Amino acid sequence: MVPIEHYFILALIMFTCGTLGVLFRRNLLFMLMSIELMLNAVNLVFVTASSFLGDLDGQIMVFFVITLAACEAGIGLAMVIAIYRRYGTINPDFLKVLRG
Amino acid sequence: MGEAISFYFLASILTVLSIAVVTVQKPVVAVALLVFNLFFLAGVYALLGAHFIAVIQVIIYAGAILVLFMFVIMILNPDMDLKETGDKGKKFILFSAVSVGFLFFSFKMFEQMAPLTKEDIVSEILEDNTYEIGLQLFEDYIWPFELASLLILLGIVSAILISRKPSQNKSV
Amino acid sequence: MDLFYFELMAAVVKMCVILAMALQLPPIMVWIERRAGAFMQRRKGPNRVGLFKWRLWGLLQSLVDTIKLIFKEESVPEDADKVFFHLAPVLSLIPALLALSALSFGNYIILFDHEIPLQLINLNVGFLFILGISGMGIYGIVLAGWASSNKFSLLGSLRASAQMVSYEIPMGLSLIPIVLIYNSLELGSIVEAQANTWQWGIFLAPISFFIFLITMFAETNRAPFDLAESESELIAGFHTEFGSSKFALFYLAEYVNMFTLATLCSILFFGGWQVPFIPHLKLIELLGSHNLASFIGFVTLLLKSAFFMWLYVWVRWTLPRFRYDQLMKLGWKFLIPLSLGNVFVTSLILMM
Structure with a gap:
């Protein structure tokens, strides 16, 4: 039987990849994808804990996280399209209208 | 035994894919890899006995959300400004800081978690x-x-x- | 350990049978489609190719076509994304074949004192698995259109992905009443609950069947919803650039998807492997043999799905193609509200 730590290490690796992606990629699409990766790492922790502790609450939480991710992806991609239409780029370094 | 083999197989694939998703150049490739990533993650869920969540993951994440990504990439010009901007040195410092931070937190986490693993874990995984x-x-x-x-x-x-x-028309 | 090897062998045999069935589909279906189309349009259709002096109604035409397809030269466009261009046909075929594995083809048979269910994997999430896996087939189409760096292909794949995503919703919603009525997600127990012919899905949930039938055509990109490959507007859409065996793989995937949905439809709405008016248990009594009854059930299921395959062909040669805005309007403004209302009404009736 695989110890619970190994599942958590896998989740940690995925979460780290996602964080680094958000911090380093200068492309809004990649940043959104990295956020999806992070959410999935969180889901993995929830499911692991749920099935190791014999409690279904974790799996239901995954259900809500997926709902949230769907909303986030929809609105985020809509914003990407709007930004691309307005500024012709989706590189966040060039989007500094609000920076003053 | 079979479970362990499947888990480490899936985990290694997932690790490679997660790294590839954030490092690859073209957005389309990244989305395709992310689809595989989520699909194999659904495999891990199934391994954990969460069949319903696994199927939900495949239907909603892999089947709908990432299609949206694909869609947007195709509507926009797929090869647009892929150049990475920003200061190299600053990025390197940030990278090492994040990595060290994560290592630190992971060790902290496992220290805190140690008593939990011994007592509370149920022996058989919930199925059905x-x-x-x-x-x-x-x-x-x-x-x-x-x-x-x-x-x-x-x-x-x-x-x-x-x-x-x-x-x-401006009336809207 | 003995039992383990026995089950492993049974699984391998089942896999081979399912794969063989899937591979037999396109040649037969292509022949039927061409002949049926010809008869509906008062032509002769392919009737020449035969063996020596027997013409066999041109039955060997598809064999010859297959050989031609395999030995054709493969061309790859210069600008194409090489990796995804080669990967796309495979990506559309694998989910199609995977979805077959969860179908329940019959009750169990008894061999050497072991019960072997005629279903490759029995998941407790049942047909949700099939819906999810067949939804993955979108990526093959999308990547095919994108990788061939052709405007028409890209348009075709965009259309296909939008269409499949929007029609997945009414399809999923139309199956909720079935789950509510039969209280299960497993295909096997749904079929067992339909022993009485008047308790088939079509009689208990006719609106669901109506919606499922429409979305079935839309999900497989078949006429009248074949906007993804409409040859008069997009010159075959996403598979314009694909030739020889890659095209054959797309074709195979399309027919396997059709077969999966046709079988799913006959399982959920037409009693699956239940022979009409003879419940399965009674059939076992009548025949006195478990295996024979299961075999007859299997044949019944195949006949039922053959009817739906024929319906695909029939509709294709009868109805004209939709316009794209009409398609979207039908999906979002008619089918989704209708299926939501269907769920509401069904649960209200079941509550009372």
């Missing part, structure tokens, strides 16, 4: 739990569930509102 999930979802979690549906509605409306072209 679709029915129980349904019951819990509609009894204990009915209000969060309703709120989630409101959130989805809000998401639909705002996505349309944000992404539509500004209309020609």
Whole structure:
């Protein structure tokens, strides 16, 4: 039987990849994808804990996280399209209208 | 034994894919890899006995959300400004800081977690739990569930509102 | 350990049978489609190719076509994304074949004192698995259109992905009444609950069947919803640039998807492997043999899905193609509200 730590290490690796992606990629699409990766790492922790502790609450939480991710992806991609239409780029370094 | 082999196989694939998703150059490739990533993650869920969540993952994440990504990439020019901007040195410092931070937190986490692993873990993994999930979802979690549906509605409306072209007549 | 090897062998045999069935589909279906189309348009259709002096109604035409397809030269466009261009046909075929594995083809048979269910994997999430896996087939189409760096292909794949995503919703919603009525997600127990012919899905949930039938055509990109490959507007859409065996793989995937949905439809709405008016248990009594009854059930299921395959052909040669805005309007403004209302009404009736 695989110890619970190994599942958590896998989740940690995925979460780290996602964080680094958000911090380093200068492309809004990649940043959104990295956020999806992070959410999935969180889901993995929830499911692991749920099935190791014999409690279904974790799996239901995954259900809500997926709902949230769907909303986030929809609105985020809509914003990407709007930004691309307005500024012709989706590189966040060039989007500094609000920076003053 | 079979479970361990499957898990380490899936875990190694997932690790490689997660690294590839954030390092690859073309957005389309990244989305395709992310699809595989989520698909194999659904495999891990199935391994953990969460069959319903695994299928939900495949239907919603891999089958719908990432299609949206694909869609947007195809609507936009796929090879647009891929150049990475920013200061190299600053990035390197940030990278090492994040990595060290994560290592630190992971060690902290496992220290804290150690007593939990011994006592509370149930021996057999829950199988065949679709029915129980349904019951819990509609009894204990009915209000969060309703709120989630409101959130989805809000998401639909705002996505349309944000992404539509500004209309020609000013009356709208 | 003995039992383990026995089950492993049974699984391998089942896999081979399912794969063989899937591979037999396109040649037969292509022949039927061409002949049927010809008869509906008062032509002769392919009737020449035969063996020596027997013409066999041109039955060997598809064999010859297959050989031609395999030995054709493969061309790859210069600008194409090489990796995804080669990967796309495979990506569309694998989910199609995977979805077959969860179908329940019959009750169990008894061999050497072991019960072998005629279903490759029995998941407690049942047909949700099939819906999810067949939804993955979108990526093959999308990547095919994108990788071939051709405007028409890209348009075709965009159309296909939008269409499949929007029609997945009414399809999933139309199956909720079935789950509510039969109280199960497993295909096997749904079929067992339909022993009485008047308790078939079509009689208990006719609106669901109506919606499922429409979305079935839309999900497989078949006429009248074949906007993804409409040859008069997009010159075959996403598979314009694909030749020889890659095209054959797309074709195979399309027919396997059609077969999966046709079988799913006959399982959920037409009693699956239940022979009409003879419940399975009674059939076992009548025949006195478990295996024979299961075999007859299997044949019944195949006949039922053959009817739906024929319906695909029939509709294709009868109805004209939709316009794209009509398609979207039908999906979002008619089918989704109708299926939501259907769920509401069904649960209200079941509550009372």
